[in-house]
Amino acid sequence: EPEVTQTPSHQVTQMGQEVILRCVPISNHLYFYWYRQILGQKVEFLVSFYNNEISEKSEIFDDQFSVERPDGSNFTLKIRSTKLEDSAMYFCASRETRTGFYNSPLHFGNGTRLTVT
Amino acid sequence: SQQGEEDPQALSIQEGENATMNCSYKTSINNLQWYRQNSGRGLVHLILIRSNEREKHSGRLRVTLDTSKKSSSLLITASRAADTASYFCATDISNFGNEKLTFGTGTRLTIIP
Numbered sequence: 001e002p003e004v005t006q007t008p009s010h011q012v013t014q015m016g017q018e019v020i021l022r023c024v025p026i027s028n029h030l031y032f033y034w035y036r037q038i039l040g041q042k043v044e045f046l047v048s049f050y051n052n053e054i055s056e057k058s059e060i061f062d063d064q065f066s067v068e069r070p071d072g073s074n075f076t077l078k079i080r081s082t083k084l085e086d087s088a089m090y091f092c093a094s095r096e097t098r099t100g101f102y103n104s105p106l107h108f109g110n111g112t113r114l115t116v117t
Numbered sequence: 118s119q120q121g122e123e124d125p126q127a128l129s130i131q132e133g134e135n136a137t138m139n140c141s142y143k144t145s146i147n148n149l150q151w152y153r154q155n156s157g158r159g160l161v162h163l164i165l166i167r168s169n170e171r172e173k174h175s176g177r178l179r180v181t182l183d184t185s186k187k188s189s190s191l192l193i194t195a196s197r198a199a200d201t202a203s204y205f206c207a208t209d210i211s212n213f214g215n216e217k218l219t220f221g222t223g224t225r226l227t228i229i230p
Binding site for chain 1: 148150152157162209217219223
């Protein structure tokens with residue numbers, strides 16, 4: 001069964017450094033998402049992406065964050081200057097059709113654990 | 118207040134028993150979905166119930182939805198040790214241009230062999 005893949009599985013970085021988290025969504029999916037989960041807490045929405053632009057972003061997704069689909073397969077999340085509080089699991093997800101109207105589920109990757117020291 | 122809150126936060130039962138988890142939400146929804154997360158892994162979609170549906174089954178899973186009470190329940194029958202995981206409800210309240218699922222706080226289920 002096709003799956004969403006994320007790399008790396010674990011990233012350690014120093015505060016203030018830039019990180020890029022990478023995702024390869026399922027190939028025929030059109031909608032892409034980043035979520036994060038701070039250890040032991042709920043899964044929080046960061047951003048949704050469709051047709052090469054951001055559809056919606058949360059208040060967490062400030063100017064330090066950006067997303068890109070540089071080619072036909074990769075979907076990346078960049079954090080420009082990491083803070084200690086950015087330490088979390090970051091999950092990429094994709095879906096085939098539009099939320100709500102077609103009622104399709106999200107397919108998640110296994111996540112990247114980001115540790116900011 | 119949260120859009121999705123699961124109850125209980127943690128549940129331990131003996132293998133073979135049934136496990137029931139509840140989810141409450143605040144706003145009108147298009148659908149409600151349940152996901153499972155094994156420790157340190159991604160979320161896996163279990164079941165989706167539309168706002169005009171009241172009950173849905175998938176294998177050992179049964180989901181109910183009461184839109185008047187803004188609540189849902191997930192029942193896992195004949196639990197197995199492999200069902201040990203965290204379970205999250207997620208609500209889809211999207212309109213065009215508002216594309217996201219909002220996850221609840223999760224129930225951590227432990228099945229005791």
